[in-house]
Amino acid sequence: MSAAAVNGADGDSILSLMNVESAYGPIKAIRGVSLKVRRGEIVTVLGSNGAGKSTILKTISGILDPNRGTILYKGGDITALDPAVIVQRGVSQVPEGREVFPLLSVRDNLLMGAYTRQDRDAVARDIEVAYGYFPILRERATQDAGLLSGGQQQMLAISRALMAAPQLILLDEPSLGLSPKLTREIFEIVVRINRERGTTMLLVEQNANMALNVADQGYVLENGRIVMEDSCAALREKEDIKEFYLGVKDAGVRGERRWKKKKNWR
Numbered sequence: 001m002s003a004a005a006v007n008g009a010d011g012d013s014i015l016s017l018m019n020v021e022s023a024y025g026p027i028k029a030i031r032g033v034s035l036k037v038r039r040g041e042i043v044t045v046l047g048s049n050g051a052g053k054s055t056i057l058k059t060i061s062g063i064l065d066p067n068r069g070t071i072l073y074k075g076g077d078i079t080a081l082d083p084a085v086i087v088q089r090g091v092s093q094v095p096e097g098r099e100v101f102p103l104l105s106v107r108d109n110l111l112m113g114a115y116t117r118q119d120r121d122a123v124a125r126d127i128e129v130a131y132g133y134f135p136i137l138r139e140r141a142t143q144d145a146g147l148l149s150g151g152q153q154q155m156l157a158i159s160r161a162l163m164a165a166p167q168l169i170l171l172d173e174p175s176l177g178l179s180p181k182l183t184r185e186i187f188e189i190v191v192r193i194n195r196e197r198g199t200t201m202l203l204v205e206q207n208a209n210m211a212l213n214v215a216d217q218g219y220v221l222e223n224g225r226i227v228m229e230d231s232c233a234a235l236r237e238k239e240d241i242k243e244f245y246l247g248v249k250d251a252g253v254r255g256e257r258r259w260k261k262k263k264n265w266r
């Protein structure tokens with residue numbers, strides 16, 4: 001049960017996208033995406049390589065300006081605002097591939113996450129909170145972040161996002177390149193952060209199994225369009241999801257072959 005369910009949230013959206021279209025020059029990456037994230041929920045967007053998942057997150061966080069559509073956060077229009085302003089309002093992104101600052105220490109990476117904040121005492125307390133979730137980061141506090149393992153860098157990237165004191169975290173493929181065991185450990189902490197702090201999460205993942213287990217609500221994105229949305233419990237039972245996202249042994253987790261099969265989303 002997510003923080004939304006625990007808190008008895010009654011369906012108020014913290015984030016809404018309405019008909020959002022974004023492109024890289026001539027390449028249309030998302031084509032009229034509409035979705036809602038309720039306060040305290042974990043919402044996942046599933047999709048294959050290149051479906052446009054990262055583009056959705058980059059458009060929300062202001063890294064990419066959409067060509068069309070509206071993004072509302074806590075009822076206010078944040079479409080195409082400056083990324084720093086969006087962070088200040090409480091939206092923090094954990095980028096794909098972690099992107100820690102390799103030549104800065106672990107602690108300085110965490111401080112970079114708090115660069116928009118003036119409340120130094122609270123920042124110091126939040127560093128302790130991050131170390132509480134990921135004790136290895138305390139042990140490595142003075143080491144260069146570039147020396148951390150992939151899993152530890154992912155922990156640092158999540159902690160750095162936490163340092164902005166966000167109400168909404170945008171998580172881009174936290175499982176990328178990690179072993180199943182580390183992926184489980186990281187997702188356990190993501191769920192704890194959601195439960196303990198009430199932080200809403202929008203998670204994009206290729207690891208559908210993990211995403212559908214931790215999230216409340218899910219969207220399926222294909223070629224830049226939402227083709228299905230439902231509760232994760234319901235999505236897990238759908239034949240197309242089972243076939244194309246879960247347990248297709250012979251095509252591999254990221255296999256392209258299954259994407260060439262005909263799909264009939266329902």
Ligand code: ATP
Nearest residue numbers: 024027028029047048049050051052053054055056
């Ligand atoms: P992945 O899991 O591979 O990151 P994704 O679902 O996150 O996939 P996006 O990264 O959002 O997909 O990419 C959507 C489309 O936009 C793809 O066709 C991709 O090739 C294209 N694209 C992404 N980034 C750029 C860029 N910087 N310049 C040009 N095209 C891009």
